[in-house]
Amino acid sequence: MTDIAIIGGGPAGLSAAIYAASLGAKVTLIDDGLELGGQLIKQTHKFFGSEKQFAGIRGIEIAKKMIQDIKEYDNIEAIANSTVTGYYEDEVITIVQGVNGDILKKLKAKRIIVATGALENMLPFVNNDLPGVYGAGAVQTLMNLYGVVPGNNILMVGAGNIGLIVSYQLLQAGIKVEAIVEALPRIGGYLVHASKIRRLGVPIYTSHTLKEVYGTDCIEKAVISEINRNFEFIPGTEKELEVDTICLAVGLSPLSDLLWQAGCQMKYVPELCGYVALRDDNMKTTKDKIYIAGDVAGIEEASSAMLEGQIAGLNAAVSLGYKCDNYQEQDKKLKAELRELRDNPLSEEIKIGIEKALIRGGRD
Amino acid sequence: MRIKEHPILEFNQKEKVKFTLDGKELEGYKGEPIASALVAAGIKVLSRSIKYHRPRGFFCAIGKCSACLMKVNGVPNIRTCVTKLEEGMKVEIQKGKGDFN
Amino acid sequence: MLERTGIPTDDDLEKVIPDKKRLVQGPVVIIECFQKIPCDPCAISCKLGAIKPFRDINDLPQVDFDKCTGCGICISSCPGLAIFVIDMNYLDEKSLIKLPHEILPLPEKGEDVYALDRAGSMLGKVKVIKVLKIKNKTNIISIEVPKSMVMKVRSIKVEDKNNER
Ligand SMILES: Cc1cc2nc3c(=O)[nH]c(=O)nc-3n(C[C@H](O)[C@H](O)[C@H](O)COP(=O)(O)OP(=O)(O)OC[C@H]3O[C@@H](n4cnc5c(N)ncnc54)[C@H](O)[C@@H]3O)c2cc1C
Ligand code: SF4
Ligand code: SF4
Numbered sequence: 001m002t003d004i005a006i007i008g009g010g011p012a013g014l015s016a017a018i019y020a021a022s023l024g025a026k027v028t029l030i031d032d033g034l035e036l037g038g039q040l041i042k043q044t045h046k047f048f049g050s051e052k053q054f055a056g057i058r059g060i061e062i063a064k065k066m067i068q069d070i071k072e073y074d075n076i077e078a079i080a081n082s083t084v085t086g087y088y089e090d091e092v093i094t095i096v097q098g099v100n101g102d103i104l105k106k107l108k109a110k111r112i113i114v115a116t117g118a119l120e121n122m123l124p125f126v127n128n129d130l131p132g133v134y135g136a137g138a139v140q141t142l143m144n145l146y147g148v149v150p151g152n153n154i155l156m157v158g159a160g161n162i163g164l165i166v167s168y169q170l171l172q173a174g175i176k177v178e179a180i181v182e183a184l185p186r187i188g189g190y191l192v193h194a195s196k197i198r199r200l201g202v203p204i205y206t207s208h209t210l211k212e213v214y215g216t217d218c219i220e221k222a223v224i225s226e227i228n229r230n231f232e233f234i235p236g237t238e239k240e241l242e243v244d245t246i247c248l249a250v251g252l253s254p255l256s257d258l259l260w261q262a263g264c265q266m267k268y269v270p271e272l273c274g275y276v277a278l279r280d281d282n283m284k285t286t287k288d289k290i291y292i293a294g295d296v297a298g299i300e301e302a303s304s305a306m307l308e309g310q311i312a313g314l315n316a317a318v319s320l321g322y323k324c325d326n327y328q329e330q331d332k333k334l335k336a337e338l339r340e341l342r343d344n345p346l347s348e349e350i351k352i353g354i355e356k357a358l359i360r361g362g363r364d
Numbered sequence: 365m366r367i368k369e370h371p372i373l374e375f376n377q378k379e380k381v382k383f384t385l386d387g388k389e390l391e392g393y394k395g396e397p398i399a400s401a402l403v404a405a406g407i408k409v410l411s412r413s414i415k416y417h418r419p420r421g422f423f424c425a426i427g428k429c430s431a432c433l434m435k436v437n438g439v440p441n442i443r444t445c446v447t448k449l450e451e452g453m454k455v456e457i458q459k460g461k462g463d464f465n
Numbered sequence: 466m467l468e469r470t471g472i473p474t475d476d477d478l479e480k481v482i483p484d485k486k487r488l489v490q491g492p493v494v495i496i497e498c499f500q501k502i503p504c505d506p507c508a509i510s511c512k513l514g515a516i517k518p519f520r521d522i523n524d525l526p527q528v529d530f531d532k533c534t535g536c537g538i539c540i541s542s543c544p545g546l547a548i549f550v551i552d553m554n555y556l557d558e559k560s561l562i563k564l565p566h567e568i569l570p571l572p573e574k575g576e577d578v579y580a581l582d583r584a585g586s587m588l589g590k591v592k593v594i595k596v597l598k599i600k601n602k603t604n605i606i607s608i609e610v611p612k613s614m615v616m617k618v619r620s621i622k623v624e625d626k627n628n629e630r
Contacts, residue, residue: 034397048502049504056510056544056601130421137424138425141425149366173367173370191499195473199582200581200585201581201585206469218421301503341522344501346500
């Protein structure tokens with residue numbers, strides 16, 4: 001029996017745990033990675049965002065700090081390498097553990113906060129199942145967590161922040177990035193990232209995409225092509241690149257299986273990159289006992305994930321009767337910070353998306 | 365291949381362990397995912413698709429895509445990207461949906 | 466243009482380069498950050514107030530070039546590696562550029578390295594004057610370049626002598 005079970009130990013889950021525990025709630029944090037930290041433990045770059053939310057500090061350092069904070073609380077139990085598979089009406093969540101997935105545990109929790117993050121998108125192209133085609137997250141895991149070189153010559157697909165940052169991380173690991181292709185006519189990620197990669201000699205081809213890769217048991221060659229406004233290949237613009245690895249950074253989708261299973265009301269919101277649970281501004285879903293935070297609530301940033309985690313942690317704890325001396329003020333402050341963070345042209349879409357997913361005074 | 369030097373990260377020397385892939389002896393670090401040890405050893409094909417036997421490699425690294433399901437110590441369908449490597453593990457490329465013998 | 470290639474244009478640069486008068490007066494910062502993003506460490510890092518305090522986290526950095534001493538402290542605070550310091554009249558014939566560097570190998574003082582422009586093209590060899598190791602691992606390298614190259618060089622490539630990686 002626990003007060004609040006938090007599913008997912010990325011920045012959202014960790015922040016939620018710390019906040020709820022600081023108010024006295026008994027928290028159980030469950031993550032299916034080998035270590036806690038979610039995306040953060042792979043991020044060797046310094047984060048953007050406001051100085052208040054760790055800007056200028058490398059993701060790995062932020063993770064270390066938060067994991068350290070977690071350890072200071074006796075009322076947080078953190079369990080890694082365990083997958084939550086379901087949530088049932090009698091407040092029970094099921095957890096699968098063990099090398100062979102053969103240990104099944106049940107945990108009763110009065111509230112749950114789902115902070116499961118996101119899953120990478122796939123891209124259709126000829127031979128996209130060949131070994132050597134990786135998701136960007138896998139490339140990061142291999143090189144930044146385990147120090148393993150994923151390949152020698154890389155083609156990056158996608159010039160959003162993830163594509164740009166992972167390209168830079170590849171260069172830092174001493175691996176050659178042949179090119180970055182981006183289907184849109186514009187670089188989607190931060191231009192300062194694009195410029196720092198470009199300066200190191202990596203070409204960025206906008207309005208281009210990957211057409212096919214060749215090879216028998218692994219990739220030997222990739223063909224990229226220019227595309228028009230309707231995303232159709234322009235014949236005669238193909239280029240062959242000698243690469244052995246393709247890294248896909250073509251977006252993420254909220255990992256919302258648990259929320260579907262638990263019966264939360266879901267909505268497809270393209271601006272948030274997929275199906276998300278409807279929620280009120282306390283991050284509570286249409287189920288009174290279920291809160292959400294982070295990428296699962298809409299693909300965004302670690303900085304916003306942490307704030308959403310804090311909001312969810314605070315409100316879940318208060319809903320259980322834990323006292324927060326200046327609740328109104330704290331709650332208002334967190335929400336204002338989140339608003340400020342989103343107050344830039346690049347966040348326009350997110351703001352539209354959140355409007356679509358927001359319910360006012362939602363009930364079961 | 366392993367990264368020898370990195371401008372930001374330090375890869376502390378970990379404990380080396382031996383394991384086998386289809387009987388062939390390989391080396392990796394204790395506690396890293398089995399799949400990462402395989403990639404480091406230059407192994408790209410981790411499984412074969414069930415119907416057309418097309419090669420499958422490491423893809424998602426978070427236990428969600430099934431491209432790295434292998435037989436480990438006789439148990440099939442182990443997600444090798446989220447399973448820690450241990451000394452003496454017997455790893456095999458499984459056939460089809462996998463069986464226990 | 467910048468949005469398609471990652472390379473800032475002359476028009477972009479014009480907005481962030483101090484005027485000639487200031488340039489000849491000594492070291493000064495150039496911040497090549499052209500897009501509103503939620504990011505503010507540069508403004509907080511400058512203790513002289515040369516980077517004006519942000520009203521909103523999404524502001525573009527605004528520099529008061531008269532307050533800037535070219536100390537270079539802000540360089541390693543920037544997650545975008547967008548900050549450089551140049552000293553136009555470092556020597557009669559040469560200018561000095563301080564730039565952020567997060568790639569191995571780290572050059573040595575006195576070593577000749579390749580100078581790269583904003584597209585990564587090699588512009589020739591230049592000498593490393595100073596290597597400042599910073600705790601957050603964004604090290605600052607000072608290089609001496611011909612005056613004609615001071616607005617072009619923005620990165621370096623160091624030869625990997627022992628082929629360590
Ligand atoms: C390359 C890259 C660069 C980035 N750079 C920045 C940046 O500079 N600044 C910034 O603010 N943001 C950045 N981000 C974004 C940021 O990392 C994410 O938005 C953030 O990590 C989302 O946090 P989260 O806690 O929601 O999810 P995650 O960090 O993804 O954590 C979710 C966790 O939940 C676990 N989990 C999932 N399902 C289950 C289950 N069923 N049971 C148990 N556990 C489960 C997962 O294993 C994972 O550990 C970057 C992301 C990437 C990929
Ligand atoms: S170089 Fe020094 S004085 Fe100039 S803006 Fe940067 S920190 Fe401030
Ligand atoms: S720290 Fe760098 S990227 Fe951030 S606003 Fe300042 S100059 Fe731009």
